[in-house]
Amino acid sequence: MSGHPEMLALIERKKAGEAMSPEELAWLCQGFVAGEIPDYQVAAWLMAVRWRGMSESETLALTRALVASGETLQWDTGSPIVDKHSTGGVGDKTSIALVPLLAAAGLTFVKMSGRGLGHTGGTIDKLESIPGFQVQLDSGRLRAQVARIGCALVGQSNTLVPADGVLYALRDVTATVDSLPLIASSVMSKKLAAGASAIVLDVKFGSGAFMRTQAEAEELGRAMVRIGSGAGRRVNALLSAMDQPLGKTVGNALEVVEAIEVLRNDGPADLRALTLELGKRLMILAGVCATPEKAHQSLERLLESGHGAAKLAELIEAQGGDAAVVDQPSRLPQAPVVQPIESSRAGWIAETDARLIAEAALQLGAGRRRKGDQVDPRVGVRLLAGVGDSVEKGQPIAEVHAASAADAARAEESLLPAYRWAAEPVSRPRPTHLLIED
Ligand code: URA
Numbered sequence: 001m002s003g004h005p006e007m008l009a010l011i012e013r014k015k016a017g018e019a020m021s022p023e024e025l026a027w028l029c030q031g032f033v034a035g036e037i038p039d040y041q042v043a044a045w046l047m048a049v050r051w052r053g054m055s056e057s058e059t060l061a062l063t064r065a066l067v068a069s070g071e072t073l074q075w076d077t078g079s080p081i082v083d084k085h086s087t088g089g090v091g092d093k094t095s096i097a098l099v100p101l102l103a104a105a106g107l108t109f110v111k112m113s114g115r116g117l118g119h120t121g122g123t124i125d126k127l128e129s130i131p132g133f134q135v136q137l138d139s140g141r142l143r144a145q146v147a148r149i150g151c152a153l154v155g156q157s158n159t160l161v162p163a164d165g166v167l168y169a170l171r172d173v174t175a176t177v178d179s180l181p182l183i184a185s186s187v188m189s190k191k192l193a194a195g196a197s198a199i200v201l202d203v204k205f206g207s208g209a210f211m212r213t214q215a216e217a218e219e220l221g222r223a224m225v226r227i228g229s230g231a232g233r234r235v236n237a238l239l240s241a242m243d244q245p246l247g248k249t250v251g252n253a254l255e256v257v258e259a260i261e262v263l264r265n266d267g268p269a270d271l272r273a274l275t276l277e278l279g280k281r282l283m284i285l286a287g288v289c290a291t292p293e294k295a296h297q298s299l300e301r302l303l304e305s306g307h308g309a310a311k312l313a314e315l316i317e318a319q320g321g322d323a324a325v326v327d328q329p330s331r332l333p334q335a336p337v338v339q340p341i342e343s344s345r346a347g348w349i350a351e352t353d354a355r356l357i358a359e360a361a362l363q364l365g366a367g368r369r370r371k372g373d374q375v376d377p378r379v380g381v382r383l384l385a386g387v388g389d390s391v392e393k394g395q396p397i398a399e400v401h402a403a404s405a406a407d408a409a410r411a412e413e414s415l416l417p418a419y420r421w422a423a424e425p426v427s428r429p430r431p432t433h434l435l436i437e438d
Helices: 005-015 022-033 039-052 056-068 094-104 123-127 139-149 162-172 180-193 214-230 252-263 269-285 292-305 307-318 354-364 405-418
Strands: 081-086 108-113 151-155 198-205 234-241 337-342 347-352 380-383 396-402 419-422 433-436
Touching: 005 022, 005 039, 022 039, 022 056, 022 162, 039 162, 039 180, 056 162, 056 180, 056 214, 081 094, 081 180, 081 269, 094 108, 094 123, 094 151, 094 252, 094 269, 094 292, 094 307, 108 123, 108 139, 123 151, 123 252, 139 151, 139 307, 151 307, 162 180, 180 214, 198 214, 198 269, 214 234, 214 433, 234 269, 252 269, 252 307, 252 380, 269 292, 269 433, 292 307, 337 405, 354 380, 354 396, 354 405, 396 405, 405 419
Parallel strands: 081 108, 081 198, 108 151, 198 234
Antiparallel strands: 234 433, 337 396, 347 419, 380 396
């Protein structure tokens, strides 16, 4: 085994807690993508970063080195280019409502999203539940669509940030995902390469999120905002609680229906509130509204007038999907078995644990445990009662949408422990949206 001698020196220095220079980080990213530095040395370096951390300027330099490993997109559409990233939650279908809503407001929104893995869902899987919807567009078609309708919702391009692709795969199998500078640079490299000038980051915290505590989410949010402003972009982070699923559904087609409902000026209050909050931050960052109040009013008008819903129909049609689902959501795939889950007791619901509900949906086939697993677009969970609701014994508290009665019975068993009960009234949670500005 003969490692790269220069890489050995870098591992030694990181092990001792030293900072790498921008040139060294660029060399490492390029050398790894080119196959000149072996996996085992990069793995050792990643573990040293995991324990020793990175300074702020080093994290920015790593982000720049990641971006420089591939193509970067430039848009010249005459309107501000905006983007959004969520650190992943349960029931988070916000992008499907937010992208067309902001395009209806005159902004250009090209959103590249991922597939779900583990307990968190992915926007791309949700969109693929729309019959015919194509998530991979070649660059000519993507540009033509964006010029024509102002938005696109597509899979992450593999020509952007190839170094992140290979580093992330190595982190996944070397227990080095949970490193703040590595997460922040990975996320921000993809946002910077995609070319937006205004970016909003939705950093989730709580039982259903990657970051369990608000303090961790705040630290990550601050690091990402600093990287974005260091690279000359306007960035805000919004910290949002993810102890309960967002909205009332978890599962691909079920979640698309909720996003459509928000655009039709309806839908669950928490999903609507988060969509409007992220939207108004982008309107301000993009410089098209001076105050949050004005931004909020103009987004509400787009929901009331149906312009947001009409833009979603345009987007679906442009990407080859059945746009009639916007007016008739029943055209989306439906599970053959819909089984109500009845409460085994009377009382107030004190908790609906997002991670356990996500596990039940995963077991039904709504997500994938391993890369490459098939997802079933029809299946999932609908919550009929939430935190703060008072429930009678025998009252339906949820519905399981399953491929078979046996799957539904298994999901019921996994779902019941997600509920915690109180004998006294419990207040309904208010949406938590804490803003971090640059
Ligand atoms: N998502 C990313 O894109 N990168 C990470 O490192 C973690 C989550």
